Amino acid sequence: MPQMTVDGRTLALSHLDKVYYPRVGTLKGDVLRYYAAVHTVLLPHLRDRPVSFLRCPDGVEAEVFVAKNPPPGTPEWVRTVDVPSTGGELRQVVLEDGAALLAVANLGCLELHVPQWHAAAPALADRLVLDLDPGEGANVLTCRAVALLLRERLAADGLSAWVKTSGSKGLHLLVPIEPTPSATVSGYAKALAAALEVEHPDLVVHTMAKARRRGRVLVDWSQNNAKKTTAAPYTLRARPLPTVSTPLSWGELERASGETELVFTLAELPGRLAAHGDLFAPLLDPEQARPLPAAPTAREAPAAPTARPAPEQPRQVLQPPVEVMRPAAVTAVPPADGLGGGGVQYELKLDGFRCVAFARGDRPAFLQSRSGRDLAPEFPPIAAAVARLPEGLVLDAELVAWRAGRFAFEELLHTRQARAAAADVVLGLIAFDLLALPGRDVRRLPLTDRRRLLLAALADVPPPIQPVMATTDRTEALEWVEQLADTGVEGLVCKAAASPYRARGAGRAWVKYRRSDTLDATVRALTGPASRPYALVLQLDDGRVFLTTPRLTPVQAREVAQVAGPLLGPPATDPDHGRVHPLTGPLRAELTLTGRPPTATFVRLRGD
Structure with a gap:
């Protein structure tokens, strides 16, 4: 069986000659090689986000189905997390390295879809997404006109947008925001789409009804819902061609003279990345995140992104006291x-x-x-x-x-x-x-x-x-x-x-x-009954004296009583420790010192 080593793991791969894209002859092996080539760029965009898959185990023209749970055969070392769902907890994969990505791709997971939030904070979105979907009679160039309008509207609210092809027919706009409840983000996105429809009714719709979409672009705001997902950057799509959801520069989008200039396949992406790098890298920088403003209303698009500066934010957002995390x-x-x-x-x-x-x-x-x-x-x-x-x-x-x-x-x-x-x-x-x-x-x-x-x-x-x-x-x-x-x-x-x-x-x-310090000490006295002592009075070689804590276990007490018995002198009163049984001969013990002030814990008696 063919093997591939990725990120330190050797994977057994199967059926590499299976045809996944029959119209162009793209094989399963080509798909795996693509994901191996781009995984270092793709994975940061999936970090800590639960992944939903579109599985095509027999290719894109056979049965295709959505998989949210880990696909059968997923290795145990692939990370999974519990995700809230309507029916209770849902277990989903989180892809952390190239080996995990290739392992699920080998199981037929062709498309990768993620929510706008991280597994550590479900329904707390750190980005806003707008899916521009052209209706009949419109195309990706029509989507471009809408994308440019949205870029200006977002800039007027102090937000920056990055654009990518959907890998299907349209475009995706992604906007980094400070963590915000998904319901709030959905409300803002819906209001933004509705306002744009009011201003450009011949170009934009914000509802799903297909009858209204002819010649127009649907600004799909609903993918900001906490339960929805969006095709990840650099994911393959289950289309007739092996197209990829590909990040673009705004200049590249503006210069495109035809639809074909905005279609990219798995064969083109490695070279494109070598030439341009990850155009979505800024989305990974938390400094790019901005607070989400109040929901917009219909208004004229600004002449320039700086026409309406973002409202000044108070510099002091936290006041004492604050609750702290305690390990x-x-x-x-x-x-x-x-x-x-x-x-x-x-x-x-x-x-x-x-x-x-x-x-x-x-x-x-x-x-x-x-x-x-x-x-x-x-x-x-x-x-x-x-x-x-x-x-x-x-x-x-x-x-x-x-x-x-x-x-x-x-x-x-x-x-x-x-x-x-x-x-x-x-x-x-x-x-x-x-x-x-x-x-x-x-x-x-x-x-x-x-x-x-x-x-x-x-x-x-x-x-x-x-x-x-x-x-x-x-x-x-x-x-x-x-x-x-x-x-x-x-x-x-x-x-x-x-x-x-x-x-x-x-x-x-x-x-x-x-960390505990293990030291040897001299036993000076016992507390409690001589036949079952409670604790030891120990003196370190530097002169410090400690009473052991916690109380000796029954096994420890019997051991100490047996060994120390022949060395016990008459009971006495110690000014610090009360009634004790002093030892008249040498006996050494091992202890650990931890904490502040130090606490001595008995480990064992020394045989020497």
Whole structure:
């Protein structure tokens, strides 16, 4: 059986000589080679979006059917997600790499359709789509006239549009927007289409009735409904020819002199991409997203896109206090697919005060503590640094102190009391998330997008503010923990890369792993009954004394009583631990130290 290796996986492929497009003789093997050639450009446009398929296992002129669930034969390693549906939860594929794309294509999944929202935030659209479908007597050039009118109307509302062929008869306009409920986006799109129909009744319709569409273009706004999907950029279409839904430049669209200039097949796309790159790449940049304005009304099209500037947005969109995401504790670092798929971002867990920092322009900066209190009066250097940031910037961060080469939490306590740091103590604000930019709440964006915006926002910002160290490589993250243990790094915070910032209902999208230090200590005394002790009083080699917690298990208690019994002296009263049974001879134990202040947990008695 033929094989193909893509993104590190070797796939067994079948029936490569089956004819998929009989009119031109295009084979299944040609389809698989096409998707292998374009997958690095196609996949970013599918990122974290559940995919619906149009399956053509015997070619486009045989039975063709829609598949929302994973097709039979889908490998177990292909990511799937639960998607809300009328009948309950629906399981759908999310294509994350070329191997997954080729695996489903090998099962006859020819067309790829996605919603306007991500799996991490169902029905919260981050783009608006308008499908221009020509009626009888109209064609793609008629659609072009409508597309240019819509581009101007959208620009007047502060929105930018990108255009592609549908791969069928018409055009698609895609508009990046800030995350907005799908119902709101549908309302805006419908009003926009209706207003254009009022102004150009001989050219545009916004309802489905075919009788009204002769010679006109349907501006189909309904694909913004949360339950609807649209053909993805670069997907093949199940048409007589192996056409592709192909991104265009506006100049290219305007210059086209005939319909055939706007038809592209799978044979043309690799060369086109080599020449022009991904014309839809800007859609992947979260900086392109704009807020959706109120629904438009019928009006004259503006003379130029700048004729009516977008309304000025308030720069401060978040005010303290805000609820913060809190990671759940875990005992092991999750793998790269361990938080629901879609990748994991691993960040250093630092020993400090949780702090949401608000830059407020002319007003003093606000440093929100975990409890919602303002820490700014207690840490003036940090407050002054935040005040210099652009108004409206909101960072989720850790306020830390650094002394003698390591993080020193106790110095934060001293600083709070003394209102000033000692000369050898350096304060810092280590930002690990971005909640808002000037005029823009970004909490609904995926973590990967927020991370990119965070790095851009702090690119030219000097200490004491800096971004936290983060990676998507689990091995590298574990190496950091070991290499930086002497600096006081506590462990890792592991976050689903696709997760929005949701204080409530976050589940286990964020988890924290705390590194524990394993040490040897001397057992000085037992607490509780000598025959079944509750805890051990341990002294570390550096002189520190700890009482173990939690209480010893019954098995541990029996083991300790048996070994320590011959070494017990008369009961005594310890000023810190009450009634104890001191030991008269040496006994060593292994323990772990975790937390702040450190807590000692008994592991085992040492045989030596």
